[in-house]
Amino acid sequence: MVVVNPGAVAAFGATEAVASLQPIVWHEPRDSYDVVIVGGGGHGLATAYYLATRHGITNVAVVEADYIASGNTGRNTTIIRANYAIPEAIRFYDHSMKLYEGLEAETGAAIFHRKKGHVWLAHSEMGMRTERARVLMNQAMGVNTELLGPAGVKALVPQIDLTGGGRYPVFGASHHVEAATARHDRVAWAYASGATSRGVHVIQHRPVTGLLRDGPGGRVLGVQTAAGPIHAGIVLSAVGGRVSQLAAMARVRLPVRTHPLHAFVTNDFEQGLAKIVASTELACYVSQTERGQMLIGAEFDSQPSFSRLSSFDALRSYAYKITRLLPFLRSMRILRTWAGLCDISADFSPIMGETGVDGFLITTGWGTWGFKAIPAGGEALAERIATGRTPALIAPFGLDRFRNELAMADQASAGTR
Amino acid sequence: MTDGSISGSGGRIVVDGRPIEFAAGDSVAIAIMRSGKVPGGGGTLCLAGDCGNCLATVDGVAHVRTCEVEARPGTAVAGDPGHGKPPLPIVDGRDLTRTPIGRELGVRRIDVDIAVIGGGPSGLAAAAAAAAGGGNVLVLDADSGTEVVAIYPGRSIVAREPAGMLHVRADEIVVATGSAEIQPVCPGNDLAGIVTSGAAERLQAAGVGLGVAVAIGSPPSGVACTVLDGRLIRFEGDATGRLRSVVTTNTDGSEMTTACDTAIVGLGRAPRDVLARMTGDDAISLVGSVADEHPLPAAPTAGEICRCMGTTVDDLASAWDAGYTELELLKRASWAGLGPCQGGACLPHVRAFIAARTGTVPEPFTARPASRQITLAEAAADTTIDAFRRTPLHDEHLALGARMDRFGGWWRPWHYGDVVGEYWAVREGVSIGDVSTLGKLVVSGPDVVEALERIYPCHVADIKVGRSRYALLLNERGHVMDDGMILRTGESRFVLSFTSGGAANAEMWIRDWVDTWGLRVHVMDRTMSLAAINVTGPHAKELLARLGLAEPPRFLGHLEADIAGVPCHVMRLSFTGEAAFELHHPVDGSVTLWRALLDAGRDFGIRPHGLQALFGLRLEKGHVIVGMDTELDTTPHRLGMDWAVRMEKPAFIGKAALERTSRLPDTRRWVGFAMDGEAPPEGSPILGRDGDEIIGNVTGSWTSPLLGRALLLGWLKRTPFPDRVVINGREAVVTATPFYDREGLRARA
């Protein structure tokens, strides 16, 4: 008896993956901390990590409703890039990208960080105008992004159908050379491991149900949970798509709406798609994971909702769109689909820092684009908490910008994560 | 295993290039086993679609469970066992996606009262009961070729049929998918030659011999085998990965080794409830063994727990010890359950592993589509997006050699091959442009003046019948949403125009507000009923006179007139900077009118202009294009358009916000720039005078053929606003707009 084609054992398998895990330490919770961070997603955990490592502040708890990275951090399509269109955003994301590049060395954790390059296709003159503007602004900010014609696109992505299925001809693209991907939950775990090993507490399965306040309108003094109150010198909300609910507990209203965003993966294939390929007009994108899956996403649902159920309308339109560009995907089978809840801000940029309520800070507006921002967002908020001063890097992204008519409008950059 | 004898050959399938015979009714997996081989890469076969151990590439589709595909003559199978990774598919030159609009696979759609998933005894009983109750019932059964992929919210079911896809909408769903057999987890469970009891029965029924067979746990019925009573310890095999013997416990606890060709395991069952758990809808019920309580297997101690991903029990324990101590973390850390069977095989064992450590049985991990996998092409079957509109002049443009492009949801001529020539035709002669895409509404009613006064920031009541006014449309925050003209056609009737693509939003906006205010106003969207041709240039008036317009309207006037026999609403305005007449007319007259204009203007050197020339022309006039020049929070003030806002009006949408924000410091401003040489690309950063800080960006840029310089529009976002900046390494001077014909004499001529 012969086994049909015994497959080559993958070079990096489950055993290697497990061997590369860094331990997370679970502590017995206390009832008071200097800092309580609500939300154990990437932003909450990174803030805790940088508080501990950069500022020596370890009397910190991250309070998570479910398990860590159960929110968007464990659901995203893992694209890390800085090819935004406005200088403030480019500077911020470029810094985050650099922190990502050093994260494995800094934490010793394997996050499967891979530089790939992000090819952002345009299918019309107006699309090219957007990509050209992006390239010029990126280059002026020292970010390595180049403009490609159709032949340049074909050279980087040989599988592309330059006719876009006969419907979406490829006029060209911007190519952001430094763009990368990293395994999402491993980023959260790297921070959780680094933080908890220094004494930070991560408390799972403890939804925050209210805020403790020093009288109505007074300073926030901690959080309420089903298992009792936890007192805090400062509370940071880092709750992803649930931010309107948490902010409402502090009577803060935000220009943020929660919209579901879907994604799906195929089964594993040999490596063969080197680039992250995206299209603004089609609002879809794909990259190949370290396992060899094709990871595909598109635009968020236009209807706001808190549902994380998968949607067939999303699946079929994502599948339709991406196969216009890369017809080889047509015969690949879909392994799994899922959705996350995105905190979409009015101007498609993040909101970090003060809320107008003493003792209560936020990090939100991460929408469909905040995975790449985890290191820089966490680092900046840690600095804000530790020093009481808002770092220049994030100053343009304060909540007060809406009142002051200083929106950081960058919709064309948020479109494809 | 011995070769099964074939009674009634169904033909041959081709496995790794070699033909093998199959019997009618064989699945690909059974056909392979009949030939004496094993599909997939080893491990226990269930032949029921629950595990991921029989995967192969079938007819070019990778990762197919061969037990789920019927063998047909010529079916091509290439090995792609659990742990291997097939190469990316290669698409041949004849690209299917190029066929019209991508309808490659059909979809059948059915609405039913009750859908029953699973055609086993419990499913059929449920279907019969439902039908007896008068319901319209549909049974979806994989064995009959209908494979359910997923249940989505709203009780919509997606399934694959032999001929294409099936989309079902049901009021109620009964899930009767039965239960899956538990896979063994112990050393050697990755060997070839292990089958579940159910698989053994299926092989027996197909006439595939099992050789010397031993059974562990509950034995199959009707299959000749030696039943071992002891507990399973491990499987042992040879260097080829083939099972040779089974090691079990004796009653005294010692090990007993039994040689065999096939090991049959009957270790209990687990509910196949993935579909039922996908949406958590009250109208989804479970019947049959999917609804039963099934005990978990004993906690695993050694062996591969997840065959798909290669996770061993040791891996699970290491991950647990590193702190990944809950089901969802453990799954992601150890990879158990991440493979093609999505936990179908490993989940009961992982739960048992955790239960043994914590004393509580965790809930299964989240169930998500897809239950049966589909390809992207199958998911996208009969999907269409983006219906782009064509103006009635589409074919005229093509015949004139236009480069068509998509803009604002329409196909529009980008240019006709000579942008500068098109420009000069407007400036010096006469030209026509297709502006059919402009948004056009008719509003009428006793309260229409009141409504428009509240909607627009400019005065409306004083617009006389036959006159018009340019207007901005603001939102409640005082930010510019759109712009266009207000044309009065009667005491209580107006025509409103908007940017291309702006009409649908404008109609909603106006209807919403008039309803909110309780005003009596009718709104009709005429965007796709009327086409429009812009006749512009110094000879425009004369050209129109030749076609019957003896008395053209004055600047900002409008009137009804027949031109070349086509009834037109003639509007005199100007976006290009020259005299311009927009001829709005029924779409069925467009081609006549267009051709008549081209014919009559031949001696003026008439030629049509595309969008690119239009953008240059408007730039010389400094006219804003909402969307291209504006941002999310652009106020009229920032555009230098305070003149379009009448703060003395008692109320209009956005007024309160503008009152507040007018007191904020002036931080952003949209202005004109001029510089020598070629125009830098749109989107160029604007640097401060010393060239080291980015202080803005260019939104419009054009090398003016007339002025011989680069003219630009763009944002300054640093105060104090400079009067000289650096763009593209060159100095540019902030310059008042319009750059051309500042007094507007040409437009009024």
Place this chain on the structure above:
Amino acid sequence: MPALEPLVGRRVIGDPDALDAAIWSGRDVVVLRLAPDEAFGIGATAVELDDEHAIDESEAGFVGAVLSTADLADVIARVDWSLPSDPSALAQGKVAGVPAKLLIGDPSLLVTHAAYAGELADRLGWSS
């Protein structure tokens, strides 16, 4: 193969009650009630209704195709929403992804904006 031909008539926006009672003149007028306050009288040359502010315009912006039973089945196969339960009601929604209206009867009529005619014909495989 069916073809999408230009339709002419009058389109009216007016008070719903007035539209209910409107009197349409013309030969073989088919009235599509597009909305409570909107109707399109295909083939209508004039309409009388009791609403002095009604917007009553001649309309040439639609095209339509007369469908045989077989054609209708093909068209319905490209509809991914539930048709109205009253079979004589005007169904409005996307057909093959293109905004359209479907009047089921004997014969049936498929209507769309002229601006979408090319796209719809392509998607239904009606373009030669």
